[in-house]
């Protein structure tokens with residue numbers, strides 16, 4: 001059971017007698033990235049994760065990773081180990097249904113060598129887990145379950161069960177990296193704003209007959225956007241968005257019928273398709289926590305915000321949260337500040353909350369503008385895609401957002 005701060009009274013305790021400086025609750029990609037970022041900070045980190053490490057790798061999902069994510073992980077994480085197992089894309093192609101007008105972005109538009117990457121969950125998390133094995137300041141509690149958190153004035157106490165034992169960790173800061181339904185956020189009484197979309201997502205991996213040529217494409221259909229992300233080998237991750245009932249039908253219809261539809265929607269570019277995974281259905285929501293922090297608690301990743309998967313931004317935002325928080329905590333530690341103090345944590349909130357809001361608004365705009373078949377909207381979106389083709393500065397701006405190159409970059413990549 002989680003307790004709210006007001007229910008607890010503080011007892012004096014010297015900081016030296018705390019078990020650690022930071023407890024990260026949730027050892028997913030965002031939680032693990034934060035721990036990597038604190039490798040040389042001198043801070044003692046514990047990670048609590050309810051799944052065994054091998055089980056946590058089992059999620060069948062792939063993510064579009066922005067250029068900025070690549071830069072962050074190459075400075076604070078195992079990018080050299082990740083890169084051979086993921087694909088790099090050199091073209092992004094946007095189009096409206098089967099309308100012939102196509103917008104193609106290339107690295108020349110941005111002056112970079114590539115436009116992004118696509119990585120599978122097990123490749124990313126597996127490399128992070130391995131990297132953390134060599135970090136002597138990081139200790140895992142896994143599988144372990146948090147049963148209570150008490151926030152006191154000068155420290156927090158995290159109660160957990162691990163291998164049938166009950167443990168209490170005294171720490172200066174607790175970080176919630178426990179995903180969209182964050183129990184820590186809810187127990188702390190941090191309200192959220194947002195809405196559930198009228199659509200759900202169906203995600204799957206497919207085998208393609210023709211090579212994907214490292215092109216990532218997004219096609220906008222009246223039911224919602226469809227993203228096709230190139231994976232190593234002749235494989236792609238497909239994410240379709242559709243109103244709930246339609247999404248359910250797409251998940252349950254016969255595989256042969258579904259593949260025919262997909263071949264039509266990919267315009268025959270990838271040839272005959274085969275399903276390599278189940279079709280997973282996800283609800284879609286936009287959510288922003290009203291606060292990312294309170295005394296002795298910080299939220300990162302999906303615990304702090306969630307967005308529509310169009311444009312593939314959710315995990316990338318979480319990785320930027322992790323890099324920003326690592327930078328702030330390391331700086332505070334060097335200045336001998338209390339890392340769980342609100343004054344320190346506020347620097348993180350001020351930095352990340354507004355930047356994430358821009359991405360939430362961007363993905364919401366994309367979904368609203370590029371779904372539906374109301375004629376004036378169809379005309380407007382075809383016109384705006386045409387504009388993207390013609391106006392260089394617009395292309396550049398859209399690409400900066402898509403590749404994560406907006407906002408204040410963490411110091412590690414400046």
Ligand SMILES: Cc1cc2nc3c(=O)[nH]c(=O)nc-3n(C[C@H](O)[C@H](O)[C@H](O)COP(=O)(O)OP(=O)(O)OC[C@H]3O[C@@H](n4cnc5c(N)ncnc54)[C@H](O)[C@@H]3O)c2cc1C
Nearest residue numbers: 026028029030063064178179282301302312313314315316
């Ligand atoms: C269909 C779909 C496609 C997507 N595509 C992309 C994409 O292309 N690019 C992109 O950037 N994003 C994408 N996203 C978003 C992305 O999946 C999420 O933003 C990302 O997984 C969030 O990572 P996280 O580590 O914050 O949370 P999670 O991945 O949810 O990890 C949370 C971790 O906390 C653990 N945990 C849960 N509860 C507790 C607890 N009580 N105590 C301790 N630990 C706990 C879990 O076991 C897990 O390990 C997509 C999402 C969907 C649904």
